[in-house]
Amino acid sequence: MPEKPSSAGYRSLLRLKMPRRLALACVPADFSDWLDYAAVVALLVYGWGQGPVMLAVFALALSLPYVIVGPLLAVLVDRAPLRGVLFATNLGRALATFAFAFTGDTWVLLGLVFVRGCIDSAFTPARQATIQATTPTELLGHAQGLHQAINQTSKIAGPAIGGALLAFWPAQSVFLFNGALSLFAAIIILGVSVPERVATSSTTQTFAMRSMAGFAEFRRSRRLRIALIFSASAYFSFFLYDALIALLAEGFGFDATAFGLSISASGLGGLLGALLAGRIAGNHPMRSMSLAAVTSGLATGIIAITAMLGLAIQLPAFLLALGFMGGATAFMLVPYRTIVQAEAPPDRIARVFASGEAVIVTTMLSAPLIGSAIATRWGTPSAFFTGGVLLILLGGATLIANRRPAQS
Numbered sequence: 526m527p528e529k530p531s532s533a534g535y536r537s538l539l540r541l542k543m544p545r546r547l548a549l550a551c552v553p554a555d556f557s558d559w560l561d562y563a564a565v566v567a568l569l570v571y572g573w574g575q576g577p578v579m580l581a582v583f584a585l586a587l588s589l590p591y592v593i594v595g596p597l598l599a600v601l602v603d604r605a606p607l608r609g610v611l612f613a614t615n616l617g618r619a620l621a622t623f624a625f626a627f628t629g630d631t632w633v634l635l636g637l638v639f640v641r642g643c644i645d646s647a648f649t650p651a652r653q654a655t656i657q658a659t660t661p662t663e664l665l666g667h668a669q670g671l672h673q674a675i676n677q678t679s680k681i682a683g684p685a686i687g688g689a690l691l692a693f694w695p696a697q698s699v700f701l702f703n704g705a706l707s708l709f710a711a712i713i714i715l716g717v718s719v720p721e722r723v724a725t726s727s728t729t730q731t732f733a734m735r736s737m738a739g740f741a742e743f744r745r746s747r748r749l750r751i752a753l754i755f756s757a758s759a760y761f762s763f764f765l766y767d768a769l770i771a772l773l774a775e776g777f778g779f780d781a782t783a784f785g786l787s788i789s790a791s792g793l794g795g796l797l798g799a800l801l802a803g804r805i806a807g808n809h810p811m812r813s814m815s816l817a818a819v820t821s822g823l824a825t826g827i828i829a830i831t832a833m834l835g836l837a838i839q840l841p842a843f844l845l846a847l848g849f850m851g852g853a854t855a856f857m858l859v860p861y862r863t864i865v866q867a868e869a870p871p872d873r874i875a876r877v878f879a880s881g882e883a884v885i886v887t888t889m890l891s892a893p894l895i896g897s898a899i900a901t902r903w904g905t906p907s908a909f910f911t912g913g914v915l916l917i918l919l920g921g922a923t924l925i926a927n928r929r930p931a932q933s
Contacts, residue, residue, distance in 0.1 A: 535803070538667045543659040543717055548671055550713035551652065554615060555676050557706040558645070559683025560690075560699060561622060562587075565638060567687075568696035573631055586638040591879075591886045595646030599879035600735045602647055603872055607655045607719040612711050614648035617641075619707035626697040626704075649882070650875035657866050657874050658719050666810075669862045670803015673855055674796050681792035739876030742869055748811070751926055752864045753881050755814055757888040758919050759857050764892035765899070765912040766825070772905045774843070776832055783840055790844040791851035798852030802859035810860030815924040821853030822916030829910035 539545050569575040569583065602610050621641035628634050652672070660668045690699050743750050766773075770791075774784045802813065828846050831838055862878075869877040896908040 538664045546717045550710045551675050553706040554710040555679035556683050557703045559679045560687040560703045563684040563687030564696045564699040567691050586635045588886050590642035590646045592883045594643045595879040596883050597736050598647040599650045599875040602651050602875035610651040611714045614644050615707050615711035617644040619704045622704035625700040650878045653878045654874045665866045666863045667803045669859045670799050673799035673859050677796040738873050739880030742877045746868050749868045752861050755923050756861045757885045760885050760889045761892045762912045762915040764889050765896035766909045768893050769905050787847050790848040794848030794851030795855045798855030802856045810864050811927045814857045814860045815920040817853045817856035818916045818920030822913040824849050825913030829906040832906035
């Protein structure tokens, strides 16, 4: 059974030995991901002179494992001891990252990126299963907020640190450093003790049937289903305009330095939003997600209309708006994961989480292309306006749907 807290809150969560060790292990694990990202892009573009096509293939190599491999590996994650899975996946990520340093071929490197992504597609559901197994129910929201904050901090600082290291080291040396980070995470994982899970699913099912159990949970639970549809739709809305922030900043007359600050502002907003969502979104997660979508949509729409009308905006106001949008994004993600933790049976939590990730990533993949087409045809602000309107409609529709009597 999970340890009992003395009182609710992040301090209560971090007083518990196993949640604290898991969070500590996830710091080097998450930082390794984002340091790798910066190093691979630098090697492809500046080292090997690759262009947009190979960068697109790189994006696919990062994303596709969660769609086509994650739900399959999650079957094994749900059956194996979680500490062993966490250790093996961090060790595997370390070995794959070390291999990055010893290849001089673009396609081999991208193949290794895909392999590392496949390993990561098992680590992420195993982390969620471990959170569920070691965290008291009343602190699940705080646990999700803490882990999202770790990931968001890594997303902000990882590329910056990677860029700084690349000023002194070749990309291959950064890969070796990143591999060492994953090894360090694996060593910390050895100190995590996870209670055994009681299996409730039939052992006579075929592998294919077991791999579909995660999707079946979304059909069984109306609450899970609404949360997944919401999250997939929200991510689609974000990614209509996420890659166009530089063009929007340029349209307002801001330079490259201001663009860098805007990314930092969005990341900082996401970090603060994750911690705040962990505190207050656990009691009413669907309502929190819906209201966050409406407010984020309004902020996005206001920025878009300002640009459409050719109005000037001061840089601090622009940064504040992007920070608010980043915080609202976290306010949608943390409650979704809290709902999955609360609804999914312990013996299939990894499959439920991996199945949801597969649906979300599949939905996301088409959004940048559609957003680019909208921006090309009607201008960059139109993509932001479209995404903002979709978020407002999504939040309103989810509020209405959530008022109906729950049915399984």
